[in-house]
Amino acid sequence: MEIVPGFSLYRGLYEFGQYASSGTATETSGMKWTNMSDPVNGMRTVLIIMVAEWAILLPLAFCLDQVSSLSGGLRKRLLTFLKCFKKRAVSSRRHSFGRIGSKVILEMENLDATQEREVVEQLLLQPNANHAIICDNIKKVYHGKDGNPDKLAVRGLSLALPKGQCFGMLGPNGAGKTSFISMMIGLIPPTSGTAYVHGMDIRTDMNDIYTTMGVCPQHDLLWETLTGREHLLFYGRLKNLKGAALLKATDDSLKSVNLFLGGVGNKQVGKYSGGMKRRLSVAISLIGDPKVVFMDEPSTGLDPASRNNLWSVVKEAKKNRAIILTTHSMEEAEVLCDRLGIFVGGGFQCIGNPKELKGRYGGTYVFTMTTSSEHEQEVEQLVRRLSPSANRIYHISGTQKFELPKQEVKIADVFHEVENAKSRFSIHAWGLADTTLEDVFIKVANGAQAFNENA
Structure with a gap:
């Protein structure tokens, strides 16, 4: 049983205790070095076993810790071997x-x-x-x-994903976007x-990948007592920047996210607002010229001016690197992303550039008209003349909204019919809108979720 480290330790402590208690009434108490040869206590054997266990188990524990700390666990050695x-x-x-x-x-x-x-x-x-x-x-x-x-x-x-492209992942909460990012950056x-x-x-070479990677996590991972500049200096050194190159990269990063003027970069991060922390996280992800960048909802909590400035930074950054970006902002996706993937239920439901997706899933115009309640029937007749297969999607208190297939409608005909209708009844408001990326997202996400529930 002494092969198990806990038992050998316990026996050694037990023998110490026995000698200490038996010697309390005499002049000599406790175990002496001369007692090591006493065959009754077996301390010589205990110490030999513990030294052998230390020599064998300590290196083994270190190796197991190194293997398990890298993504892939014990599979890593097998994968390297094969x-x-x-x-x-x-x-x-x-x-x-x-x-x-x-x-x-x-x-x-x-x-x-x-x-x-x-x-x-x-x-x-x-x-x-x-x-x-x-x-x-x-x-x-x-x-x-x-x-x-x-x-x-x-x-x-x-x-x-090729170089020079920003790929956007859109999806409802819980779709699996953050799990995907976590796998790509080695967290899981x-x-x-x-x-x-x-x-x-990513299973075997994660240490090498880290040197070419930048990450902006969904939640800011910052030290409250360090300044923004100190954060960038720290992460710049991790990317092998030194001396004048490090100082220049730090200043350029602070300027790019509007944290340079007024000494903001020299203030402790604990005094930053949520938007300022978010901008600092983006600057950290781009310092050191990483070849691959992962951004998990980078514009969360930013005001419109800061968001537009951040978009300019990302558009400039994607010229010589690949970026994977998750977002809930359709406007951000259209501005930044060369390709989009709508991610629902753990998989892509569609992939393409924003114009392709709007053309494929949003082949309709949305026609809206508000009149008094007694003229609702006339409005519906007007729409049927424009598009026999129009679909009414909203109706309340004189306001009606219709989806008109693009292949059946000419915009000039819509204006002509509305002008004629104004001479027959009062029109309080009307509008014709093209399909937005948000409409596409809702349509695809709802369709995928309904399919998964039925399946």
Whole structure:
């Protein structure tokens, strides 16, 4: 039993206690070095065992700690050992996917996600240095406890992101966006699949990836007693900046997010407002010229002026790096993102640039007219003349709203009909609006959630 460290420690303390209690009535109390040879106590054996345990278990504990602290746990060593077989394994897995798994995958995925998966498969077989991020069927499952079911947060996501592009992830709360970001930055390991950042695997090469990565987390991770400048100096040193280059990068970062003038950068962060802390977090993510940047809702809590300034910083930053950005602001997504993915239920429901998505899912005009209640029927007749398949989506107290398919309507005809109607009855207000990205998001998200509930 003394092989277990706890038992050997207990026996040693027990023997000390026995000698101490037996010697209280005599002149000599407690164990002496001369008592080590006494065969009754066995202290020599205890100390030998404890030294041997220290020599063996301490290095073992250190190794296990280093392995488990990196994403992937004990799999890391196996993956490193098998890395030489990566290309052959990937190739065979692709072929098996085509023969066995394609039917299942195609049934569960939409066309955009399937096309993105095909691009990723091609890049893995024929690597392209122009692509900064490649996610290969990455999945995250949170295993349930106390009888609760497992939670599938990310469902086999595949994504290829080239340099110089900002990719926006839109989705409702709880869709899995932050779980995806957490896997990409090494906070949590993927359950299956992997991702490559400039060719480096997030399961085995995370220490090397950190040197080329910038992160703006959803919640600010700042030290209240340090100043904004001290934060940037600290993170700049982590990115191997030194001397004059470090000081210049720090000043440029403070100026870019409006924290330079008035000595704001020299104030303790504990005295910053929420918006100022957010701007500092963005500056930290961009210092040191990272090649890949992850921004989780970077403009949260900013006033309109600060938000527009931040957008200018991000647009300038994306010229020579890849950025993945999550946001709930449709305006921000349109301004910053070259491509968007609407993320619902752990997977992409659609991928494309903002104009493509609005054209694909929002092929309607929204016509609104407010009149007195007795003229509601005439308004509906007017709309039916413009578009026989129009759909009324809102009606209350004389105000009606209709969706008009674009292929059936000419804007000039709408103005002509409204002018004619003004001569017959009073029109309090009217308007014709194109589909917005927000309309697309609501439509896609609601459709996906309804499908998942029925499934």
